[in-house]
Amino acid sequence: MNRTKIQEYINQREEQRVDLYHYEAQSGNNFLLNGHQYKLLKNYRDGFDGEQLAARFSNILNKYDYIVGDWGYDQLRLKGFYDPGNPLFRPEQGIDTIEDYLFEDCNFGCPYFIVQNCDVRLPKRRSRRHRKGRSPVIKERRRQLHQPEPRKRHHQSAKRVKAGNHQQKFVIHQRVKRNQNEK
Structure with a gap:
C-alpha cells in the first residue's frame, strides 16, 4: 500500500467524522458538543478551537471528568483525566496529574486547553457471568510440564x-x- 492510498483513506475517514460531532458555543465558557454540556476551564495561548475539538472527539472521552487538548505539529491531541469522586478514578489519571502531563508529555510551550465535562457518562458494565442454560466456556492454558507423567x-x-x-x-x-x- 503506497502513501497516496493511505492518505486517501485518512481523508475519507475525516470526511465521515465531520458529521459525527457538532460544536455549539454558549454563554461564557460553556459549550455543547453533540448536546453534551462542557465548560472551558483554561485556554492557554488560544489553544481551544471548538470545531477542531469536535473533529477529533470520540465517545470514549465521555467518561472523563476533564479533557486536556494540546497542539503539536498542527495536530490536536486529547487526553482524559478523572476527578477523585469518579468510580473509575485511578491516581495516575487523576486531576492532580494534569500539570505533570503538560510538562512531561506535551511540547514545550505548546497551546493547550482544559475542558470540564459537566455530565459524565460512565460506560455500562458487561457481565462476564454465564447465563442460565448455557455452559461457561472454559479456556485452558497449556504449558510444558517439566515433570514426568x-x-x-x-x-x-x-x-x-x-x-x-x-x-x-x-x-x-x-x-x-x-x-x-x-x-
Whole structure:
C-alpha cells in the first residue's frame, strides 16, 4: 500500500467524522458538543478551537471528568483525566496529574486547553457471568510440564479435596521417604 492510498483513506475517514460531532458555543465558557454540556476551564495561548475539538472527539472521552487538548505539529491531541469522586478514578489519571502531563508529555510551550465535562457518562458494565442454560466456556492454558507423567511420579501423592459448591480440587504432596527399618 503506497502513501497516496493511505492518505486517501485518512481523508475519507475525516470526511465521515465531520458529521459525527457538532460544536455549539454558549454563554461564557460553556459549550455543547453533540448536546453534551462542557465548560472551558483554561485556554492557554488560544489553544481551544471548538470545531477542531469536535473533529477529533470520540465517545470514549465521555467518561472523563476533564479533557486536556494540546497542539503539536498542527495536530490536536486529547487526553482524559478523572476527578477523585469518579468510580473509575485511578491516581495516575487523576486531576492532580494534569500539570505533570503538560510538562512531561506535551511540547514545550505548546497551546493547550482544559475542558470540564459537566455530565459524565460512565460506560455500562458487561457481565462476564454465564447465563442460565448455557455452559461457561472454559479456556485452558497449556504449558510444558517439566515433570514426568503422573503415573510415573512415585515421589508424589494426589488427594481430592472439596472446595465449595460442587467443586473439587486436587492437592499434590511430596511423599515422605521412610527408612526401610521403620516399617
